[in-house]
Amino acid sequence: MELMGGDLRTFTNSRHELLGYAQQIGIMQAIALGMSQLHGCGLLHKDLKASNILVLPKSWTTNEEGDESLNTFIPAKREFYFTKVGDYDSLDHVGGTGFWRAPEVLQALRDGSDVKLAQSPAVYSLGMVCYEILIILIPLQGHPLSNYELVLSGRQPELPDDVRPKMRELVHHCWHMDPRQRPDWDELKKIVA
Template sequence: MYIPLIHQLPCRHSQINSSPIQDLAQRLTTDILLDKCKYRILLRYRGDEAQQILDCLQVLLDSPTLSGADRAVILKALTRLSVYSGEYPRRFKLRDVETLGNDAVDEGRYGNVWKALVHNQEVCLKVLRTYQRMPTKPLLKMLSHEALLWGQLSHPNILPFYGIYINEVRRNRFGLVSPWMENGNVVNYLKHNPDVSRLPLIHDIASGLQYLHSLNVVHGDIKGNNILVTPNGRACLADFGLSTLLGDNILDWSSLGSEADHGGGTTRWKAPELVFQEAENMDSKPTSASDVYSLACAAYEILTGQIPFFEIKGSEAVILRLFRSREQPSRPTPEKSSKELTDDVWILLECCWTHEPEERPSVGEILERLEGMMTPEQIRSLRNGGDGACGPDSVLSSSAFRQSFKKGDYELSSEEVVKVISMVSV
């Protein structure tokens, strides 16, 4: 069995003493969430009462002592109540967001990326551009649901989520807040740091993806521009699950206006089965196997500095090649790629690019094979740097971000949690 180098880190810590949390969670689960009648009543709460319940559920989810079974039940209740009520936990609501400068740092057809300040901390504000004809309430509900799922994740190679910002003056303007990554995406990072070792970055991406897949979360849009680099040079996945929320590229925040998109959208990174389904006007849903294909395409970018199928102009031509000859990305000459693109690495990429999804390796297998190709120095860098990326012990983590706020801005006391549970137990 493969044992990852970087183990899953504990959940974010709550300000409540964790010792009674398990008892409170079991009481909530047993007395309410497993009682169909009381569960239906809980989902009918609206307004301030729904807000109190959501805050309570989030406090329980933040506890490191919460069991896996209770966590799954409570998370499902939180997401359902959030969708029905249109509310979400206060810890995700950010109001005092100040944009820096007069212009967005990146922009595209669907939105803008701003550098901003929240409580004197630099953050990335990704604002969705909406129009009067767009149904913003349903849009916000969907966005909140995806953001809630993102907010429960905690791993060194997953970009942390800080919260949702809604412009109080223009209610149809809202966006997501995450750490500001000065190094930008991995494509630009490698252009400015050409001597950086590539395989550890690919290992980082695969580690983050393995974590997502272990929770039955599919990323759905892995490519170089959706991979950010932390201050200490580690890679983390961003924007998972959001790219398909509103259609192709509408929430592809990291690559707004990028060269990669101008070179052919996301087709070049997309698994053939998804491309074929879309070409036939069928519903296409990303899977863990399609993520593996895209992971190899991102690795190709990192190792070669080129987008997949760089020699083919236009998405239509790429689709035609996939249909007619089942092509895979071509291997550049040695002088046009990293020395780390060895024969063994190329064989691994080809295994990930097979057109039969069931024949692609799992992410665990990819990690095991990668580590077999890495030098002892690269292995040591993974072991020594794992906690310094985006995990819960990092200065970039959601917990560290919340601790920078005044106590009480978003947390409930244990007495308040008991009060809320008692309220919904009646």
């Protein structure tokens, strides 16, 4: 993998301002595409969060024919973000971090039972990453990461009123308590596009 500028969490913290809407969409689109490709190869990402998304700010360029770059990323303010999903593995154990983990994963951890891993826990985690992109806050910040009851009771981070309805719907769809009701990666690529 090529050298990237750093992780999305560190990058957004250092900006001290929200990314532009087009930049947010571009990053979300790149994550959905990357996750779709991982799942297409039979790999499950068990710890999707902003600190495991690698970004590299780039200036918008033109190719030799003078056309805009053929990247799938959307320019805004003459800058876009080359984005890669990092830190994934194919181990069988349950991973993840605190509130980025889906309710069914937290329930299994609390009960000491096995989790049947599928793509839906990572879709839940994507909702938390989208929250990080939209708000620049850590989900349920200030609560102990070991307080599984917050998520198991259906508690979700608050989205401010100024979050666009399309983004609000996307995030809440990813956070659905029933894993069968969450979108799959192909649906997410279309929603975000």
